[in-house]
Amino acid sequence: MRSPATPFRDPRNVTSAPKPPAACLIGWPAAHSRSPLIHHYWLRTLGIAGGYVIEAVPPGDLRDFVLRLSLRGFVGANVTIPHKEGVLALSTPDARARAVGAANTLWFADGELRSTNTDVEGFLGNLDASAPGWDSADEALVLGAGGSSRAVVFGLLERGFGRIHLANRTLTRAEELAAEFGPNVHPLVWDGINDVLPRAKLLVNTTSLGMHGQPALEVDVARLPQGAVVADLVYVPLVTPLLAAARARELKTADGLGMLLHQAVRGFELWFGQRPEVTAELRALVEADLTKT
Secondary structure, three states, X not given: OOOOOOOOOOHHHOOOOOOXXXXXXXXXXXXXXXXXXXXXHXXXXXXXXXXXXXXXXXXXXXXXXXXXXXXXXXXXXXXXXXXXXXXXXXXXXXXXXXXXXXXXXXXXXXOEEEEEOOHHHHHHHHHHHHOOOHHHOOEEEEEOOOHHHHHHHHHHHHOOOOEEEEEEOOHHHHHHHHHHHOOOEEEEEHHHHHHHHHHOOEEEEOOOOOOOOOOOOOOOHHHOOOOOEEEEOOOXXXXXXXXXXXXXXXXXXXXXXXXXXXXXXXXXHHHHOOOOOOOHHHHHHHHHHHOOO
């Protein structure tokens, strides 16, 4: 006879414990990403039961994957190439994502899949941490007119920059971007960079020049005014020739790794409910991973 101390449980009525929240990275390819390293560090240090995985999604499968994101057990996602533009039509983008024309973060709010572009706040947050007071300047020079450049220009306009020179090897691309962002953005031929450098209190490289395996970025930082700030979005190598030259002049700098770390903050907060910090320990962890041979 069954003991009254052990009540019968109908297995059909047992409710399983809810799974911990999980986010993912959507890309094709995506295996090279350091995002899992960053988010797992924050989950561990904040004591949050959660997960973050890479999902390699071919372009033809993007729509189905995103529309079933919640059914797949995810509370949100990061988005990398080549899907940053494609997810805009599959979500409700905020002002930043619409202005930049690309999204890198998805999350659910009030049952709706929303998107944003945290490259903007990654760029701004990295400069705030690396060169406090950088935004007291009014004139900037941005090199490149690709997707990263759009995020940078949007961020500079948000911070009130009155004049942004946008230099690109193909002038028409700079002209098209300037037309979208308004009269404070001025397209510039590549050969005109030297003429603008003496007035630029902020220089930002958004091109791949200076990246490992790419040609060097040939810019004479000696022409920059005293007290200028130099930012480079490249993070392989960690110290690009541009940053090395700027530091030799004792100018303040902001590197690409800092932007990578700061852009991850908001996504983590949206998915897991706590705002993480970019710490020296986290940076050292990612640095060590980047320099593995």
